[in-house]
Amino acid sequence: MWADLAVAFGLMLVIEGVLYALAPGTMRRVIEAVTALPEQTMRFTGIAVAIAGLIIVMFARG
Numbered sequence: 084m085w086a087d088l089a090v091a092f093g094l095m096l097v098i099e100g101v102l103y104a105l106a107p108g109t110m111r112r113v114i115e116a117v118t119a120l121p122e123q124t125m126r127f128t129g130i131a132v133a134i135a136g137l138i139i140v141m142f143a144r145g
Contacts, residue, residue, distance in 0.1 A: 103110050117125070 120128075
């Protein structure tokens, strides 16, 4: 389980790094847009994304 978690964390870092490397201006605008959102919207979005991630993991793991 810890190895899977380490792989997932590593892949997350790779994807985020590639996004910043390929489109730094776009990433800056995304960060500015996110910081302008109300906390409740950010919280709801975070929960929704976490649930979507769990569902993807459940299906991928069988």
